[in-house]
Amino acid sequence: MSTVNEADIRAALARVEDPEIGKPLTELGMVKSIDIQGNDVHAVIYLTIAGCPMKSTLVNDSREAISAVDGVEHVEVTTDVMSDEQRKQLRQQLRGGAEEPVIPFAQPDSTTRVFAVASGKGGVGKSSMTVNLAAALAKQGLSVGVLDADIYGHSVPGMLGSEDRPHAVDDMIMPPQAHGIKLISIAHFVEGNAPVVWRGPMLHRAIQQFLGDVFWGDLDILLLDLPPGTGDIAISVAQLVPNAELLVVTTPQAAAAEVAERAGSISMQTNQKVAGVIENMSAMVMPDGSLMEVFGSGGGELLSERLQRLTGATIPLLGSVPLDPALREGGDAGTPIVVSHPESPTAQAITKIAEQLALRKNSLAGKPLNLGVTRKN
Incomplete structure (x- = not known):
């Protein structure tokens, strides 16, 4: 007589999350059927689309979860594809019943910290800082996304080593992932290295x-x-996500800091907060331990001081990131330096900056808990 029941199998599948959505299969209505014959189990799970890139992960995770149930001997997991109506219901569920998409990060109850990584000019390593900060934050166990808003100069997918494309669930876009980071870029929607020739409204x-x-x-x-x-x-970005905070990237060169000042001072017109300044391409650590200041020194500190005078707000220099060829090599190879060489001075400097950005908006740190505890006399 079978010692396995459907409730135990469903409880096991409730511990399996869709890696794209981050919610249990049972909660998403993705368990189509469970058939138990003696101690053998055959489960059918729904895929959102026929070519779901997470099919193998879903099947393997489901099989492992079911196999761990006491009494189960043989497990088979197969898949089916959601109907148009099921995808529509899933989309409405994920959007909280809203028919039209809204920008979740602009809502008053959003707990996501949004950082817009800016620079005054190209070539200062802004994109390198973005992907490495994202990877460092993901390594700390945070849920991280990167939006490649540099439409003309998009480079994020390549720097993260991602060749996957997003796919649609109804009219909702499921972003690819790399190094534990969700990402989206115009590169996902153009062929090859074709240029994007768009004007402002587009x-x-x-x-x-x-x-x-x-x-x-x-x-x-x-x-x-x-x-x-x-x-x-x-x-x-300032209009669509007014709570986005600016991170301004510069090099130590005084001329670069002067140009970067313009990117930071836009906050005075958009009423955005400048979260801080990052000085990239700081002194290079030589094999003998000495430092070579290839691009000079002091640009980050100078920029921080200038922006503080302009805005009247406290704008810290979050860190100086040493110049390291491995940072460039990692970008070309699609593996951020914080992943490939975490022990390097450059990776450690980026990780320290990421730690300063990691505090979530709804954190209890520094807030009174109001537990109502009274002292007895």
């Missing part, structure tokens, strides 16, 4: 769709890799 719409149509899930941190300067996209 740029605004693209960012709006990336923010609202993509299912990001419950992110702790969202990083937006902005294009250099203070153009249309910087303004659109």
Whole structure:
């Protein structure tokens, strides 16, 4: 007589999460059927689309969960595909019943910290900082997303080594993942290295769709890799996500800091907060332990001081990141230096910056708990 029952199998599958959505299969209605013959179990789970890139993960995770149930001997897990109506219901469930997409990060109850990574000019390593900060935050166990908002100069998928494409569930976009990071880029929607020739309104719409149509899930941190300067996209981000905080990247060179000042001072017109300054390409650590200041020194500190004078707010220098060829090599290979060489001075400097950004908005740190404890006399 079988010692296995359906309730135990469903309880096991309730511990299996869809890796794209981050919720249990049972909660998402993705368990189609469970058939028990003696101590053998055959489960059928739904895929959102026929070519779901997470099919193997879902099947393997489900098989392992069922195999761990006491009494189960043989397990078979197969798949079916959701109907159009089921996908529509799933989309409405994930959007909280809303028919039209909204930008979740702009809502008053959002607990996601949004950082727009900006620079005054190209070539200062803004995108490198974005992907490495994302990887460092993900290594700390946070749920992290990267939106490649540099429409003309998109580079995030390559720097994260991602060749996967997003797919649609109804009219909701499921983003690919790399190194534990969810990402979206215009690179996912163009062929090869084709240029993007768009004007302001199309740029605004693209960012709006990336923010609202993509299912990001419950992110702790969202990083937006902005294009250099203070153009249309910087303004659109300020309008669409007014609570986004700016991270301004510069090099130690005084001329670079002067240009970066313009990217930071836009906050005075958009009413955004500048979370801090990152000095990239700081002194290079030589094999003998000495330092070579290839791009000079002091640019990050100078920028921090100038922005504080302009805005009247406290704008810290979050860190100086040493110049390291491995940082560039990691970007070319699709493996951030915080993953490939975590012990390096450059990776450690980036990790320390990430630790300063990791505090979630709803953290209890520094807040009174109001536990109502009274002292007896």
